[in-house]
Amino acid sequence: MTDSRDPLLDAAAASVAAYSDYADDYAVTHAPKMADQVERFADSLPTPSLILDAGCGPGRDLARFAAHGHNARGVDLNPVFVAMANAYAPTSRCDLRDIGSRFPAGAVDGVWACASLVHLGESDTVDVLGQFARLLRPGGKLYACVRSVGRTGWLDEPDGRRWYTVWNAEAFACAVADAGFEVDHIDQGVFVEVWATRNHIGNP
Numbered sequence: 001m002t003d004s005r006d007p008l009l010d011a012a013a014a015s016v017a018a019y020s021d022y023a024d025d026y027a028v029t030h031a032p033k034m035a036d037q038v039e040r041f042a043d044s045l046p047t048p049s050l051i052l053d054a055g056c057g058p059g060r061d062l063a064r065f066a067a068h069g070h071n072a073r074g075v076d077l078n079p080v081f082v083a084m085a086n087a088y089a090p091t092s093r094c095d096l097r098d099i100g101s102r103f104p105a106g107a108v109d110g111v112w113a114c115a116s117l118v119h120l121g122e123s124d125t126v127d128v129l130g131q132f133a134r135l136l137r138p139g140g141k142l143y144a145c146v147r148s149v150g151r152t153g154w155l156d157e158p159d160g161r162r163w164y165t166v167w168n169a170e171a172f173a174c175a176v177a178d179a180g181f182e183v184d185h186i187d188q189g190v191f192v193e194v195w196a197t198r199n200h201i202g203n204p
């Protein structure tokens, strides 16, 4: 399943592949980011908790969660990032669109999806949010952020061409809620950041 989506035909797979050539540069450029959010998420869970970094990139946040005393696991579709992230925590190659079949239902305490849904279309994102809900135990925590400024479509960036889906903040928060979460908090900037708790009731 993981390799069945052809980068020539699949916008998300093509966008993910575009990270490979400048993976080291990406790691350096993004190293200082998101420290406050990681700390807030880490502190929202008892120690140690199992945190799945879904779309972990080179592994910056895996290292931080481990430093907070958590058990971190990474998944990413880009094989260069998977190799880099394995230096910090066990990480496997997986398309987020298949994540629900990779871990037992209810086995995870936290799902951290930091800018990793940005290359998926809306319907795939909604489906993946539902898969996150199934992986999380009741009361488990989700952090997910997506772009909320700009326009949906292909973007030519200095290090590659990628597809971005831009969300209305309220629509993204509703999608999280509909997937089976209580939305605890929304932070709105260039990205909309949603902090949520897995409902104690079953999947809708």
Ligand SMILES: C[S@@+](CC[C@H](N)C(=O)[O-])C[C@H]1O[C@@H](n2cnc3c(N)ncnc32)[C@H](O)[C@@H]1O
Pocket: 012, 016, 019, 030, 034, 054, 055, 056, 057, 058, 060, 075, 076, 077, 078, 081, 094, 095, 096, 097, 113, 114, 115, 116, 117, 118, 119, 120
């Ligand atoms: C903008 S980067 C963010 C990386 C990291 N979370 C961070 O905050 O620096 C997006 C990441 O999500 C991964 N990604 C995007 N779509 C994916 C998918 N469908 N399945 C798995 N990983 C995906 C990319 O390979 C990349 O590592």
